[in-house]
Structure formats: C-alpha cells, structure tokens
Amino acid sequence: MKIDNIEMNILKSFLEVIIPSNDDMPSAKDIDLNLDNILKENQKYIKPTKQIVDFIQREPAARVMGGVLSLTEIQKIDILKMTEHLFPDEFAIFIELIYLGYYSNPEVHKKINWTLDQDKKDFNLTPFDDSILDNISKRDPFWRKA
Amino acid sequence: MAKNLPFVDIVIVGSGASGAACAWKLSTSGASIVLLEQGDWFNNYPGDTQDWEIRLKNDFHFNPNVRNLKSDYEILDENSDISPLMFNAVGGSTHHWTAHTPRLHPSDFRVKTLDGVADDWPISYWDLEKYYDLNDEMMGCSGIKGDPANPPRSARPMPPLPLGIDGERIAKAADRLGWHWWPSDSYQASIDYKGREGLNNNGSYHNKKLWEAIASTDHVYIKPAIKNGLELRTNSIVESVQVDSKGNVNGVVYRDTKNNTYFQKAGKVILACNGIGTPRLLLNSSSKQNPNGLSNSSGLVGKNLMFHPYAIVNGYYPEEDIDYSLGSLGNILIVQEFYETDPKRDFLRGYSFQMNRSTSPAMTALGSGSPTIVPWGNSHHNEFKKRFRRFSTMAIISEDLPELHNRVEIVSGNSNTLPIPKIYYKTSDNTKKLLNHGIGKAKELLKEAGCVETTTIPVLRSGGWHLMGTTKMGDDPKNSVVNANCESHDVKNLYIVDGSVFTTSAAVNPTPTIQAIALMTADKILKG
Numbered sequence A: 001m002k003i004d005n006i007e008m009n010i011l012k013s014f015l016e017v018i019i020p021s022n023d024d025m026p027s028a029k030d031i032d033l034n035l036d037n038i039l040k041e042n043q044k045y046i047k048p049t050k051q052i053v054d055f056i057q058r059e060p061a062a063r064v065m066g067g068v069l070s071l072t073e074i075q076k077i078d079i080l081k082m083t084e085h086l087f088p089d090e091f092a093i094f095i096e097l098i099y100l101g102y103y104s105n106p107e108v109h110k111k112i113n114w115t116l117d118q119d120k121k122d123f124n125l126t127p128f129d130d131s132i133l134d135n136i137s138k139r140d141p142f143w144r145k146a
Numbered sequence B: 001m002a003k004n005l006p007f008v009d010i011v012i013v014g015s016g017a018s019g020a021a022c023a024w025k026l027s028t029s030g031a032s033i034v035l036l037e038q039g040d041w042f043n044n045y046p047g048d049t050q051d052w053e054i055r056l057k058n059d060f061h062f063n064p065n066v067r068n069l070k071s072d073y074e075i076l077d078e079n080s081d082i083s084p085l086m087f088n089a090v091g092g093s094t095h096h097w098t099a100h101t102p103r104l105h106p107s108d109f110r111v112k113t114l115d116g117v118a119d120d121w122p123i124s125y126w127d128l129e130k131y132y133d134l135n136d137e138m139m140g141c142s143g144i145k146g147d148p149a150n151p152p153r154s155a156r157p158m159p160p161l162p163l164g165i166d167g168e169r170i171a172k173a174a175d176r177l178g179w180h181w182w183p184s185d186s187y188q189a190s191i192d193y194k195g196r197e198g199l200n201n202n203g204s205y206h207n208k209k210l211w212e213a214i215a216s217t218d219h220v221y222i223k224p225a226i227k228n229g230l231e232l233r234t235n236s237i238v239e240s241v242q243v244d245s246k247g248n249v250n251g252v253v254y255r256d257t258k259n260n261t262y263f264q265k266a267g268k269v270i271l272a273c274n275g276i277g278t279p280r281l282l283l284n285s286s287s288k289q290n291p292n293g294l295s296n297s298s299g300l301v302g303k304n305l306m307f308h309p310y311a312i313v314n315g316y317y318p319e320e321d322i323d324y325s326l327g328s329l330g331n332i333l334i335v336q337e338f339y340e341t342d343p344k345r346d347f348l349r350g351y352s353f354q355m356n357r358s359t360s361p362a363m364t365a366l367g368s369g370s371p372t373i374v375p376w377g378n379s380h381h382n383e384f385k386k387r388f389r390r391f392s393t394m395a396i397i398s399e400d401l402p403e404l405h406n407r408v409e410i411v412s413g414n415s416n417t418l419p420i421p422k423i424y425y426k427t428s429d430n431t432k433k434l435l436n437h438g439i440g441k442a443k444e445l446l447k448e449a450g451c452v453e454t455t456t457i458p459v460l461r462s463g464g465w466h467l468m469g470t471t472k473m474g475d476d477p478k479n480s481v482v483n484a485n486c487e488s489h490d491v492k493n494l495y496i497v498d499g500s501v502f503t504t505s506a507a508v509n510p511t512p513t514i515q516a517i518a519l520m521t522a523d524k525i526l527k528g
C-alpha cells in the first residue's frame, strides 16, 4: 500500500493549517518534511493517512467546485476538527507523521537551537558535587527494618 | 519431527537482563550450557541522525506491537489498562531501558508480616545483598552510598551522574519541604568503565553515545560468558519445555528462522523470557501429564501480573532562557519520602518518585509526559515554546499488589506462531488512591521547585516496562510456582529467573533485583 500523488497533494494542502508559520518558525508547508521517505520506511502511517485523506475528499465542502485544493483555511480547520473527532486514533497517527517530519527537519532544529552535535560545549553539565547532600545526609536512616 | 541435539547440562531460554546474568555466572563452572534467544545481536540504535525520533516511534518503539520486528511477538492488550513493553534480541529489554537501578527495601520482602497484604517472599533483602553488589559491579553502577532511605550499601563503582540545573532545583525543593531525595543509582556509566565510554556531561535523549554508556547485558554478561564457553544460539524460538515420563524436565523444543525444529536435551532448563514470555512458554508446554501447562499445579502460572502503574506529573518552569533538557533522561534522583506504609493514609504500601527531564523536539510535540500533544493549528508554536526544554517530570512508581485476575493467558495464533499472550489488567483501588496521593505530592514538589504549571497523567497506559509476578516465588506449592531457589515446585531441575518470580512488586524499578535473583539462582545451582 502507498500514498499516491493525488493523496499526497491533498495532504500537503493541509500542512500549513496543521503547523502554520509565525515570526520565528516556518510552516509545515514551507519546509521539506521528507514525507515520502518516512511513509516508505514506516508502513504504520499509510492506512490512517489514506483514511484521513479519503474522509477529507468526501467532505461536502471539498466536493464543490475547485475541490479540496481550493478550500479556505477556515474550511480546512473545520474539516480537520471533524476528522479528529470522528477518527481520533487514525488522526493521532497522522499528526504524529507530520510532527515527526517537521521536528526532524534541520532548518527547524536550527530555529529552536537543537543540535545533534554531542561535542558542542553547551552540553557540558558540571559533574556531581557532594555538597548538595549536606542537608539530606544529616537525616537518620528511616528504612523499615525487616 | 524435531531433530534431536546432543545432551547439554543446562539450557537457558532468553538472553535479557536475567538470562544473561545467570548464563555468565554458570559459565564460570565449565558446565555445557546453551543459551537460546529468539532475537539476534542488536546494535542499530537510533541516534546521531536526523531521523532518530522517527525511529523511536517506529522500528525502535518500546511497544513490540507497534515495532513489529521479526523477533517480536504480538501481545493482545486491549483488556489491560497498561501496555506491556519489551525488546527481543540478545540483551533483551536492556537495549531499551533507562537503567535507573534502585534496590528493593528489606520491608518489601515482608509485606504480609508488616502490612497484612499479599505474601512474604521466601527470601530476604539480606539473601540478595551480595548479588546486588556483584551485579552493580558487573553492570557498572553510578551513584553514591549513604542514602538514609535504604540500608547501607557498598561504595558505588562510579560517581553519580550530574544532577543538572533541574535536578538541583528539585533536590533543593525536597530539602526545603523536609523530604527525602537521593541521587539515583544508575547503570549508565558516568566515567569510563570496563570498556564502556562514560557519559558524564552530555545527555539529551538522542545519541548513540548514550545508548552505549547504558549497560546492556549482551556486552556486560553474554560476551564474557561466550569466552567462558557458553554456546549462544540466536534466532531460536523455544516453543515448549519437555518432561520425561516421570515428570522431570529433559529439554526444550525450539525452532529456527527456517522453521526447522530441534529438541535440545538438557539436564536443567532455566527460563528467562520475562514476565510475559515465561508464562506464555509454560502454558504452551501443556501435555497429557500437565493439561493446564507445565509447573502449573497451583494454577498460578500467568496469574498475579504486576506492572507498577505509573502516574506522571509534568511541571513547567517560567524561564525561557534555561535549557532543562541537558543530561540523562531518567537517571537523576529518586524521592522515597512516601515509600513505606503509613497507617494514616487511605492506602497500603507506598511509592517512589523518579525524576525525568525535558525531552527532544518531536517527543515534546507529541506529548512527552503531558496528557495532550502540543495542539495543531494556530496555537502550536506558542504551546511548543512553553513546553520545549522547560519541564521536569515526576514519575510516580506505585507498589502494585498481586491480584489473581490480573493475568496472562494464551490464545492460538496462526499455525506458524506460538500462541499469543493475552493480558488482562485492571488498576486496583488501592493503586488509584496511592497514585492520587503521589500526584498531589509531586505537584507540591514541582511548585516548590519553581514550576508555574503542572499537568497530570493519572495512569500511564504506555508504561508497562516492568513485568512481574506471573510465576510467583513462595514456600507453599499450592500458593506459588517456584521455591526460594527459583526451582519449580512441580518439575525438578526447571528454574525461572526473570521478573515472573516476584512475590510482590515493591515500588522501584525491578531490574537490579531481577538480576540479583538470577545470579543467586545460578550460584545455588553451582553449589548443588
């Protein structure tokens, strides 16, 4: 099973509603979520995604002239809310797919100052210092004898 | 027809935390030992690549039903409040674990005597003490002795992991409230230790270095055991334990990936398949002699399943400029102020807090200890900002009292698989009251530490990482499956060494105790 081009285009047309842009952050539509690859590698997303897209396509608002791709932002939000309400489990997996794509993107990592570079100096924590135990060490043992 | 293989002294089934420790100890004796493991060697940890969080939710998912690798088996959990988690490979679930490694308290072994509930264990803390020490040494324990909530213990082989800014905040808050806290014992190396690279300072739950700093039994126990002469057979799924006409154990039947079946004859059989895999195997080993499954004259195989239900309280800090995600995820500190039974409370037994810290970007967006994901839509970025690197988690680990109706059964799968375990589990009223108490106390602590908002998950469904109780240890064959030596009451030379043998669950992570029991059992076998 795979997501075909039509389904992918419909899905993509909802991305900016799911994660919109703001002054600091790009929308999910502005960046490459690598969805083709994630879907290829991880089958669990395909069926729920197909189900969500299918529901969207069959929504009356999406069947009027212009089809899904000409829905307004408000219409898209309404359809997504309804989908979430009717298919909570499938919708959760669908959202997981989008969030994983978004938050695995290097551009997003840069914006939120997240790095995979383990040798970066900021990662260093000061080693454990015994003096923090001064107070608790004064307490008498209180485990129950048995 | 199964192919007969030459006799060996001992067969061990399962190479996770317990099977590996037991195999290593026995391998020092020169006995012929075969270790059968349904999975393969594994070192394909996620980390260091952009897709690591995607892998955490897929092929490295903690839930085998989601992960669905070749070595995994399905577990039917729709009748359970909690989903069981495990990993099936050489090293078992120690490939997934956080390695937070507290010990049981002496009182945990005497709950009937002290509190009039469940049963006392037939062994004591003091019987296990030297095996705890040996295991701490082998697995490599970071920590510091002197904890007033626990009996004195040997010097820890490595210093504690750093507490981090958040750990220090919580520790000082506990001090101000007059509550106990102590740096966690952990099998994550804080300094270089026996060939493992220490990871004292850089954390964040996302790198190969971290997985490698955490002890897994494939490296710690199995490789040295192989050097001692242990024979490991991977990709070998044991289907049943066999007994002779006198009812004595005489080997196991197993299958390889090409569906060839073998009968491995053995003098002793040791099961270490975890709290679900072991009852599954025993129930599947029924015969004319043992129609209800092997070693099941008590009817207790699969019963008394315990999980340690967890409640989760997240506390969110107001400061935007401090990064609360640095350091190891869950090896920070433990609070045991409310561990022992207090007659003034409306529940029996008690709980620990294990502190966890903020997590990575996608995990934060997908909830990470919060009851809700970061919402999609216009509020997404603001809400993400409020959570990302800004929270501490108090995980409340409850003592889970054994109840017969919480159980593992088996139902038939397709003809090509072993039967599928089906889990029935309901969180008890006592546990709910206990968790409620813990939630209130966790909020108090987080508020004292400076958190301005908290969220709560009353019982964490995805928290079935501790699998216990399903082949209970005890002196009375009518009321237990194995004796104090972990040998079956019914079947001579059949042993069980995983978490199934726990008589009660206590309120701490169980693995050091599981491994201490495995080492003790091996020692007793060696001493005859």
Ligand SMILES: Cc1cc2nc3c(=O)[nH]c(=O)nc-3n(C[C@H](O)[C@H](O)[C@H](O)COP(=O)(O)OP(=O)(O)OC[C@H]3O[C@@H](n4cnc5c(N)ncnc54)[C@H](O)[C@@H]3O)c2cc1C
Residues within 6 Å of the ligand: B013, B014, B015, B016, B017, B018, B019, B036, B037, B038, B039, B062, B085, B086, B087, B088, B089, B090, B091, B092, B093, B094, B096, B097, B098, B099, B100, B101, B236, B237, B238, B239, B272, B273, B274, B275, B277, B278, B281, B465, B466, B467, B497, B498, B499, B500, B509, B510, B511, B512, B514
């Ligand atoms: C995400 C996660 C985090 C955890 N964190 C902690 C922690 O911080 N502290 C702690 O104390 N514990 C923790 N645990 C629990 C810990 O991992 C387990 O308690 C421990 O590994 C149990 O050891 P075991 O030997 O009983 O079983 P496992 O380690 O699960 O090993 C069982 C092995 O048996 C094999 N097996 C099963 N059936 C068969 C069969 N029929 N034939 C052949 N082989 C078979 C399996 O493949 C597996 O390798 C965590 C667990 C998880 C999943």
